[in-house]
Amino acid sequence: MTGPPFWEKPLLAIAEQVRFLGAFFRNLFRPGFEWGEFVRQCYLIGYKSLGLCGITGFILGFVLTLQSEPTMKEFGAQSFVPSMVAISVIREIGPVIIALICAGKVASSIGAELGSMKVTEQIDAMEVSGASPMQYLVVTRILACTIMLPILTLIADALALLGGWVASNISNKVALVVYFNKSFSSLDFSDLIPAVIKTIFFGFAIGFVGSYKGYNSDRGTESVGVAANSAVVSASLWVIVLDAIAVQLTSVFAYS
Amino acid sequence: MKAPIIPPTANDTRRTEKFPENQPVSAAQNNQQEVVVDVRHLAKSFGKNKVLTDLTYQLYRGENLIVLGKSGTGKSVSIKCMVGMLQQDSGSLKVFGEEVKDLDEDGLRELRIRIGFLFQSGALYDSMTVFDNLAFPLTRVLKLKDDAEIEKRVKEALEGVGLADAVNKMPSDLSGGQRKRIGLARTLILKPEIMLYDEPTTGLDPITSREISELIREMQKKYNISSIIITHDMECARITGDRIIVMKAGSITAEGQYDELANAPDEFVRSFFQPA
Numbered sequence: 040m041t042g043p044p045f046w047e048k049p050l051l052a053i054a055e056q057v058r059f060l061g062a063f064f065r066n067l068f069r070p071g072f073e074w075g076e077f078v079r080q081c082y083l084i085g086y087k088s089l090g091l092c093g094i095t096g097f098i099l100g101f102v103l104t105l106q107s108e109p110t111m112k113e114f115g116a117q118s119f120v121p122s123m124v125a126i127s128v129i130r131e132i133g134p135v136i137i138a139l140i141c142a143g144k145v146a147s148s149i150g151a152e153l154g155s156m157k158v159t160e161q162i163d164a165m166e167v168s169g170a171s172p173m174q175y176l177v178v179t180r181i182l183a184c185t186i187m188l189p190i191l192t193l194i195a196d197a198l199a200l201l202g203g204w205v206a207s208n209i210s211n212k213v214a215l216v217v218y219f220n221k222s223f224s225s226l227d228f229s230d231l232i233p234a235v236i237k238t239i240f241f242g243f244a245i246g247f248v249g250s251y252k253g254y255n256s257d258r259g260t261e262s263v264g265v266a267a268n269s270a271v272v273s274a275s276l277w278v279i280v281l282d283a284i285a286v287q288l289t290s291v292f293a294y295s
Numbered sequence: 296m297k298a299p300i301i302p303p304t305a306n307d308t309r310r311t312e313k314f315p316e317n318q319p320v321s322a323a324q325n326n327q328q329e330v331v332v333d334v335r336h337l338a339k340s341f342g343k344n345k346v347l348t349d350l351t352y353q354l355y356r357g358e359n360l361i362v363l364g365k366s367g368t369g370k371s372v373s374i375k376c377m378v379g380m381l382q383q384d385s386g387s388l389k390v391f392g393e394e395v396k397d398l399d400e401d402g403l404r405e406l407r408i409r410i411g412f413l414f415q416s417g418a419l420y421d422s423m424t425v426f427d428n429l430a431f432p433l434t435r436v437l438k439l440k441d442d443a444e445i446e447k448r449v450k451e452a453l454e455g456v457g458l459a460d461a462v463n464k465m466p467s468d469l470s471g472g473q474r475k476r477i478g479l480a481r482t483l484i485l486k487p488e489i490m491l492y493d494e495p496t497t498g499l500d501p502i503t504s505r506e507i508s509e510l511i512r513e514m515q516k517k518y519n520i521s522s523i524i525i526t527h528d529m530e531c532a533r534i535t536g537d538r539i540i541v542m543k544a545g546s547i548t549a550e551g552q553y554d555e556l557a558n559a560p561d562e563f564v565r566s567f568f569q570p571a
């Protein structure tokens with residue numbers, strides 16, 4: 040007897056995820072949105088990741104400035120450093136780094152939390168009582184991620200610019216206002232808007248993957264670890280893939 | 296535990312119209328004939344694992360039906376089919392005369408409100424206090440808005456299981472027996488007509504087990520709940536059971552009263568009743 044063809048499993052997995060996505064949207068628009076839980080998740084996802092994302096952003100700007108200054112100096116282009124750092128951080132590095140950090144921190148914790156709720160039958164109990172775990176647990180988490188990730192990224196971007204200012208102050212004193220003016224001189228909305236839109240999708244992917252892996256984890260305690268782990272792996276992968284798509288799209292629409 | 300766990304209120308006509316408050320309810324005398332759960336030729340497999348082969352039994356209104364059977368014979372699977380968590384491959388499973396498999400999302404939700412399901416672990420929501428655990432079905436399922444009403448019902452439910460002082464504790468601060476009681480209170484707060492108990496006493500000490508068993512009996516008498524009780528605990532079966540069925544290899548091999556089955560000619564059936 041031959042087993043099922045090799046492509047059966049991945050296809051089934053994709054079908055499952057599409058169904059999960061459909062269930063998300065159905066529950067999103069159902070009456071009785073869980074405001075309390077949504078706010079709580081925003082706090083947990085956003086506020087609790089603020090320190091990590093902020094420090095990362097600051098160091099990012101600091102290091103980028105320190106490393107590019109000597110090279111730019113050789114070309115006599117030292118005055119371009121602030122705007123170069125600003126462009127690279129806001130367009131690309133900031134969104135991707137923060138999304139990868141959140142893929143590690145947030146997706147894994149959502150995966151582990153929902154996974155353990157699944158294993159201990161809490162999700163089943165909620166469903167069997169006639170309540171909607173999709174609405175209470177999943178919609179709130181995915182939405183919170185979708186909203187908090189752009190905010191976290193913007194904060195990290197701002198701190199990266201601050202880090203750049205601190206770094207450039209080591210070699211020669213420059214006022215913060217002057218530095219920020221220089222930074223923004225070559226930035227405009229066509230840089231910021233695609234970057235923000237991109238992070239919205241990153242946030243959605245992180246929330247979605249974390250919830251999906253947790254919600255559909257197997258029985259047995261080891262599956263909690265599996266859910267958390269595979270949530271990080273898939274979420275990181277999604278971030279990279281979405282970024283590649285976003286870069287293609289923005290270069291077609293924004294710069295043509 | 297004198298106070299009724301959930302007294303019928305004015306706006307909840309479901310139970311009162313069928314069972315006026317002071318009418319003595321006796322399963323055996325009054326409504327033995329009304330079938331609330333009707334399982335016929337139920338079959339269910341997972342891949343090659345044939346769990347249920349040909350399961351047929353009925354649950355009558357107001358009775359406590361004990362289900363015995365070795366581990367892995369599909370006892371839990373069969374009651375999960377009753378609330379639509381799993382779907383059978385073939386056969387029919389009717390609850391209140393309706394085929395569970397054919398219900399749509401709304402129909403299933405309505406059915407689930409009328410059925411209580413006690414999970415083995417209690418399945419308390421870890422991130423919420425005991426109060427929020429009990430309030431959850433009230434606000435999410437019954438959509439109650441009045442805080443005073445919610446507080447009143449939670450308090451009564453907790454008094455009903457004798458744990459009124461645990462109201463502000465987190466589930467992690469409770470013992471296994473306490474969790475199970477809170478789980479029971481959370482299920483009963485929706486006033487189910489049918490209760491499905493999955494091993495209500497497993498993992499508890501003999502004294503707590505007996506208390507839970509007596510609680511199950513009490514709930515049955517007070518609210519005329521019809522229950523299916525899956526258990527390995529013969530004392531629980533003796534205290535709570537009106538009728539016992541024994542499952543083997545996905546179908547029923549024996550049915551009867553406690554004393555009948557304890558002296559059954561079949562070795563396998565008798566073995567459940569002998570001390571290990």
Ligand SMILES: Nc1ncnc2c1ncn2[C@@H]1O[C@H](COP(=O)(O)OP(=O)(O)OP(=O)(O)O)[C@@H](O)[C@H]1O
Binds near residue numbers: 344368371372373
């Ligand atoms: N969701 C599922 N997916 C795959 N297999 C399952 C699932 N649920 C149960 N099974 C399998 O069905 C069989 C019966 O499980 P079930 O939980 O009904 O046993 P049980 O009679 O309740 O046993 P126990 O007394 O140990 O609880 C087991 O072999 C189990 O592996």
Ligand SMILES: [Mg+2]
Binds near residue numbers: 370371493
């Ligand atoms: Mg079981």
